Amino acid sequence: MTTGSTKRRILTGDTPTGRLHLGHYVGSLENRIRLQDEYDCYFLLANMHAYTTRADKAAEIRRDTIEIVKDWLAAGIDPARATIVLQTEVPAIAELTWFFAMLVPFNRVMRNPTLKTEIESKGLGDTYSFGFPMYAVGQCADILAFRPDLVPVGEDQVAHIEMCREIARRFNQVYCGVDPHAEDAEHEKLGGVFPIPAPLIGRVGRLVGTDGNQKMSKSLDNAIFLSATPKQVKKKVGAIYPGQSRDPDQPGDPDINPVFQFADVFIKDEAFVAELKERYRKGDNLGDGHVKAYVIDAINELLEPMRARRAEFEKPGGDDLVMDVIRTGTRKANAVAEQTLAMAKERMGLNFGTRAEMLG
Numbered sequence: 001m002t003t004g005s006t007k008r009r010i011l012t013g014d015t016p017t018g019r020l021h022l023g024h025y026v027g028s029l030e031n032r033i034r035l036q037d038e039y040d041c042y043f044l045l046a047n048m049h050a051y052t053t054r055a056d057k058a059a060e061i062r063r064d065t066i067e068i069v070k071d072w073l074a075a076g077i078d079p080a081r082a083t084i085v086l087q088t089e090v091p092a093i094a095e096l097t098w099f100f101a102m103l104v105p106f107n108r109v110m111r112n113p114t115l116k117t118e119i120e121s122k123g124l125g126d127t128y129s130f131g132f133p134m135y136a137v138g139q140c141a142d143i144l145a146f147r148p149d150l151v152p153v154g155e156d157q158v159a160h161i162e163m164c165r166e167i168a169r170r171f172n173q174v175y176c177g178v179d180p181h182a183e184d185a186e187h188e189k190l191g192g193v194f195p196i197p198a199p200l201i202g203r204v205g206r207l208v209g210t211d212g213n214q215k216m217s218k219s220l221d222n223a224i225f226l227s228a229t230p231k232q233v234k235k236k237v238g239a240i241y242p243g244q245s246r247d248p249d250q251p252g253d254p255d256i257n258p259v260f261q262f263a264d265v266f267i268k269d270e271a272f273v274a275e276l277k278e279r280y281r282k283g284d285n286l287g288d289g290h291v292k293a294y295v296i297d298a299i300n301e302l303l304e305p306m307r308a309r310r311a312e313f314e315k316p317g318g319d320d321l322v323m324d325v326i327r328t329g330t331r332k333a334n335a336v337a338e339q340t341l342a343m344a345k346e347r348m349g350l351n352f353g354t355r356a357e358m359l360g
């Protein structure tokens with residue numbers, strides 16, 4: 001069974017750990033929304049990965065999984081065009097994870113800088129589960145199960161995509177006879193099962209949080225959520241420290257003021273932002289409150305259509321709509337992932353019988 005689409009494929013996803021914020025939006029989500037027509041898109045709910053650090057929080061993970069779909073749909077992901085996939089209902093991903101785990105040295109996984117950063121930032125110490133580092137291999141299976149060309153992600157995920165590319169090359173070399181010196185772009189033509197997918201990094205690698213210095217993150221309590229009300233946006237932007245103490249008619253430095261980072265990212269009219277910076281530098285009667293007011297307007301302009309779409313899912317029956325989107329998407333995803341798994345197993349000499357025969 002195939003999906004019948006001749007478009008190139010995208011696979012990306014999020015771990016359901018709570019609501020999405022503006023950092024997620026400019027880091028990756030806006031790319032996904034933009035590319036929905038051009039590509040055959042698969043967006044994965046990495047709920048299995050949530051268990052790697054929260055195995056005892058099943059109810060929370062379930063709630064976060066449903067909430068993240070609402071964030072996606074509100075942000076503009078359209079289930080009529082893109083396929084939403086629930087990881088734990090795609091068994092081929094779990095099977096590929098095993099096979100891939102044998103193609104990467106253990107020490108290579110443990111050197112992955114994204115894992116190291118997470119161990120520190122989440123305070124996992126040295127008692128994290130065996131499954132925690134395993135998720136990095138699992139992520140390679142998430143991606144390769146869909147044989148995509150492109151993986152739109154935030155900057156922090158690049159180390160994972162690099163490992164995925166290494167595993168794809170290795171599989172193609174070991175089981176498909178692809179020459180170790182082959183160009184990445186040639187792998188499939190030369191008989192490899194897997195393409196060597198490329199990351200696509202968002203417009204803003206690292207959005208500052210409302211604390212003005214750290215990266216926006218739910219756990220640092222410096223995030224503006226996509227679900228924020230106008231009042232919450234006003235309060236959060238209003239509380240940003242402008243980096244200096246000044247009067248509206250005294251010269252200031254926009255480069256050390258985090259509010260201007262938000263202005264750069266969210267105010268569409270670049271000439272207007274340049275003019276604001278100029279006035280700020282001169283001390284031309286431009287208070288921090290004024291700059292913030294423009295930023296608040298720009299953020300609300302972005303969030304307003306999301307609020308309208310979200311209202312549909314907040315009505316009674318909203319969760320049922322979400323469940324439908326998950327089931328329909330996952331069924332379509334399984335067709336692709338099963339096909340990939342069958343191709344991979346065939347090359348590995350594991351073509352003992354079809355899934356249908358074996359599950360009888």
Ligand code: TRP
Pocket residue numbers: 011012013014015044046049139142143151153157
């Ligand atoms: N690890 C990613 C994150 O925390 C989520 C993820 C899981 C993912 N599987 C993926 C991203 C596959 C891209 C591709 O954000």
